[in-house]
Amino acid sequence: MAERRSIFITGGASGIGQAIALYFAERGWFVGIADVNEKGMEETLGQIAGGFKYAHRLDVRDRAQWDEALAAFETAAGGRIDVVVNNAGIGAGGDIATMPVDEIDRCLDINLRGVLYGAQAAYPYLKKTAPGSALINTASAAGILGSSGMSVYCATKFGVRGIAESLDAEWADDGIKVASICPSFIDTPLLDGTGSRNSNELIRDRVTDAGLEITPVVEVAEAAWKAVHGDDLHYLVGKTAKKMNFAKRWMPGRL
Ligand code: NAD
Numbered sequence: 600m601a602e603r604r605s606i607f608i609t610g611g612a613s614g615i616g617q618a619i620a621l622y623f624a625e626r627g628w629f630v631g632i633a634d635v636n637e638k639g640m641e642e643t644l645g646q647i648a649g650g651f652k653y654a655h656r657l658d659v660r661d662r663a664q665w666d667e668a669l670a671a672f673e674t675a676a677g678g679r680i681d682v683v684v685n686n687a688g689i690g691a692g693g694d695i696a697t698m699p700v701d702e703i704d705r706c707l708d709i710n711l712r713g714v715l716y717g718a719q720a721a722y723p724y725l726k727k728t729a730p731g732s733a734l735i736n737t738a739s740a741a742g743i744l745g746s747s748g749m750s751v752y753c754a755t756k757f758g759v760r761g762i763a764e765s766l767d768a769e770w771a772d773d774g775i776k777v778a779s780i781c782p783s784f785i786d787t788p789l790l791d792g793t794g795s796r797n798s799n800e801l802i803r804d805r806v807t808d809a810g811l812e813i814t815p816v817v818e819v820a821e822a823a824w825k826a827v828h829g830d831d832l833h834y835l836v837g838k839t840a841k842k843m844n845f846a847k848r849w850m851p852g853r854l
Contacts, residue, residue, distance in 0.1 A: 603651060605629040605676035606827075607669065609659050609717065610687030612639025614787030615737060615819045619684060621646055622820035631672040631680075633657035634687065651676075659687045659713030665720035673724060681728045682827055683721040685714040685759070686737040690789055691751040703751050710755035714762055718777075722770070730774030735826050736763045737819075740783035740837065756781075764832055778826040782819045783837035784811060812837075 606623050610616035611632025620643055624630045629651040634640050640654040653675040655668040673680050691698070691706035714736055725732040741749055742756030760779045767777035784790065790803040790813065806813060814837040822834040 602679065603627065603629050603677065604681040605631065605672070605679055606682040606684065607631040607633065607672050607680055607721075608684040608686055609633045609657065609713070610737075611643055611654070612636035614789055615782065615785060615816055616684070616686040617643045617646075618816040618820040619686065619823045620652075622817070622824060624648075624652065626824075627651075629653070629676045631655065631676060633659075633668050633672075659685075659717060660708045662716045662720070665716050669720055669724055679728050680721070680724040681731065682733045682735065683717060683725065684735045684737065684823060685717040686735075687713060688737060688755070688789075691755075692748055694748060695750045698751065706751050706755055710752070711758045714759050718762065718766055722775075725770075725775045726773050732775050733827050734763075734766060734770075734775065734777045735823055736760075736777070736779045738763070738779040738781045738833070740781050740835065742779070742781055743833075743835070760833060767832060776830075778829075778832055778834065780819060780822045780826055780834045780836060782814070782822070783835075784813045785816050785819055785837060786813050787816055 606628050608616045608619050608631070611620045612634035613636065616632065620630045620632050624647040630647060631653040632640055632643055633655045635656065635658050637656055644652050644654055653672055655671055657664050657668040669680065688710045689706055691702055718734055721734055725734060736759045738759040739756040741753045742760040745753045760781070763777050763779035770777060784806050790806070803813065819836050822836045826834050
């Protein structure tokens with residue numbers, strides 16, 4: 600019998616990370632989730648039937664914690680890690696002129712530094728399971744198009760896409776594929792300020808007021824599945840992004 604493949608997902612306590620975890624678990628994968636939200640991770644694990652699941656507290660900003668988490672997960676998963684998903688992330692909205700410096704730094708640290716640390720820590724594990732192993736980064740449609748009031752978040756998500764493109768080339772000879780998924784306005788707690796978003800602004804209301812659509816989270820999980828099994832570099836998800844067809848301004852007004 601073929602060995603059970605395993606996937607490690609950061610931000611697995613909520614939203615997109617949770618949806619990816621459930622999607623892969625339903626298809627027979629051993630699923631590991633990592634997050635700073637331990638209660639949320641329990642909820643995710645509670646929704647996965649059977650024993651092929653694992654949770655580890657990880658702050659993606661801490662390089663040493665990455666090594667601990669991946670080593671522990673490899674053991675739990677029977678000695679192999681096939682896919683790592685750099686998904687944990689937070690929003691940051693507002694004018695750059697007035698945004699508090701600590702909010703800028705927090706977003707850069709989690710969304711960008713955390714992804715680079717994750718890639719560095721994942722490399723030896725993915726090299727062992729290559730060919731067929733993959734690093735998937737959750738970028739954003741905001742990593743394709745800039746928008747007023749989004750400079751910090753966009754900086755991180757453009758960066759995440761750049762990291763994926765660079766590493767896909769850098770690791771090609773190792774047989775490790777790298778891709779990004781680029782969601783737009785997905786139905787998760789990040790949209791309404793109850794998730795990891797710093798600001799109290801209610802994005803969800805603004806999105807619907809602007810006549811844009813919010814996409815079910817399972818569509819991002821489907822994109823993650825395609826990213827693991829397909830050959831594209833970037834997987835765009837969401838009705839808004841498709842409808843706007845990469846128009847320069849994808850969000851009237853500001854978020
Ligand atoms: P969410 O708030 O539901 O989930 C984010 C998770 O990341 C939370 O469980 C949170 O605890 C975790 N997290 C935050 N900081 C962390 C840290 N330092 N270490 C480890 N975990 C941490 O949000 P979501 O919508 O599921 O977002 C997931 C990813 O998708 C993010 O990278 C986000 O930028 C991206 N994204 C979301 C949307 C959207 O519309 N929801 C659109 C594009 C991209």
